[in-house]
Amino acid sequence: MCPLTGDTEVLTLSNRGISKTQIVHLNENSHKVFSNGNWFNFKRIEIKPQKVYEIKLSNGTSIKMGEHHLQPIYGSTKECKDLKVGDLIPFNSQIINWDKAVGDYHLGYAIGAYYGDGSTDGNTVIYSLSVDEKDNITEEKLRKFWTSNGYHVKTINVNNVRSIVVTGNAFNLIGRFCSGNNALTKGIHSLAFSLSVDARQGIIDGYIATDGNKDRRRISTSSQAMVNDLLTLFTLQGKKALLSSIDNRENRLGSNPNYIVSYPEKDNYSDFYQTIDGIIYFIIKEIKEIPQQKLYCIEVDNEDHTFVLGNGMITHNCRLQLDKRELRKRGGGLFGSDAQTGSIGVVTINMARLGYLYKGNFPLLKKKLIHLMELAKSTLEKKRSFINELYLRGLYPYTRRYLKGFNTFFSTIGVNGMNEMVRNFSNDEYDITSYEGQKMCIELLDLIRSKMSDYQEETGNLYNLEATPAEGTTYRFAKEDIKRFPDIIHAGTEKEPYYTNSSQLPVNFTDDPFEALDKQDELQCKYTGGTVIHLYMTERLSNATACKNLIKKVLTNYRLPYISITPTYSTCPIHGYIPGNHEFCPKCDQIILEEYAKEIDFNE
8 A cells, every 4th residue: 555645746757748747636548657767557546544644854855645655665665654764765766768858958958057047038038147257168058059049149248247148039949848937936847857868967057057056066046846846857867866955044135045956976975865776765854743635546557566756756556457458438428528538539330231241141240340340440540640640749739738648538439220230131030129139239249349458458549339429420321332232221211311320229119218228228338438328208297306206217227327318399380389299289279179169159
């Protein structure tokens, strides 16, 4: 068990790159976590309440965990409640990267120098350096980078301050790597964490050159956010760093505290850290119980049983057994899809034609169905790859603002015309409402589900089986099939043919909603998306309570996920809405009868 509080930051990888993500905001479908040199899938589980402790470490960071959290220390693993001041906690000492990292050292240097002592005037970037000779190299590096990329650079010396002014919308280039609005809130955007190893080293060197002390190996900042981000940046480079001091003396020039981040070169510094067998260990300085909070456990799909937090700390995880064959439900129901999900594309299979072409030969029909599914998979994978490529190239700028990628999107395969498939296969001896038809459709849907599980395991992408609505496709399939196979069985008329949607019952098969439910329950439960059964009432619903009781009875006694209820009503051009099914308007009839009665009375 590894319970951590929801605000604990974890080092994660997504389509956007490397970032720090609070556990409460982790997404199992779009994030991976880092452990022992690789990125791994995980599951997040909410844990029952227990005592919570805050552990403060010698590098200036702290971690909040449940009393039963398993924490690796030097030489063993302890539950949080058994940890002691002085225990050594392991931190990452490996370079952490990903396969889509970009950027060179010179870009990183320009970004780091901006972090250290940069400001903006509109889209103009201004670096403030000293006029001392030691800053000549910094100016040379900055000037070389910006001019080589087509920007205009000029130097202005005023009152012992050397301002390097870069015009031409320079902030548009490096601003994306920055967060915060001023020196007190300035931080490193996660895009900078996703840069190449060389670029990240350039950020560190540029920062040191403008707001650090290379000889004493430390960096100063007035931003608490920047402290945390710098510790993460050094962690990504496999290097140690710590918050060594906070200067908040009353006689300082400013009223805000100044933070000193050190990046020592020594392997050991007795009161702060030790390096043992190439692993960095920081020391527990304080343990205190704090109020209970929501706790989460991270289960990681690896053998090492650990993962890395945003501050670089290595902590324990639970062993994960992922079932990659599980077909997940697309949540949300009618017009309410879950956030951050959808379909990358939909391929609908014409089941009616299969029934016609392979009538009486079920093994051959199944073989052809598998072939069509292979084509569907190939099409959907190519489309996913193409859309991902456009997304990563920045061609979906508005989508990118609210969508982290397409890992949570399904590749959807649907079916249409299963009733007509059964009729064509059997030469119209039976249809989907019969025992034989039901059995045939269930076997085929199980086959489709099995193949989709194979595809999901093979590709690592989500697949779902949809009861395709096919509002237009059901008509086009039938029209095209009649051109090729004039004797194919279809619904509708010769001029207006169609196939029955997915595995729905034929139109006007029954007026009894419970008979429809009995015949659809098992079929509907085979789908993982797009399924709903429409209950059309042949009479009015007397009141809201009757409708509520009907819904309760259906959802209590059947397994199908979604229903819609449509009470029957009639419309009169004169009197409007009239409850129930009426061939003629009863109000108009009443008026006619009254006028006829008056006429009879008059004649008598």
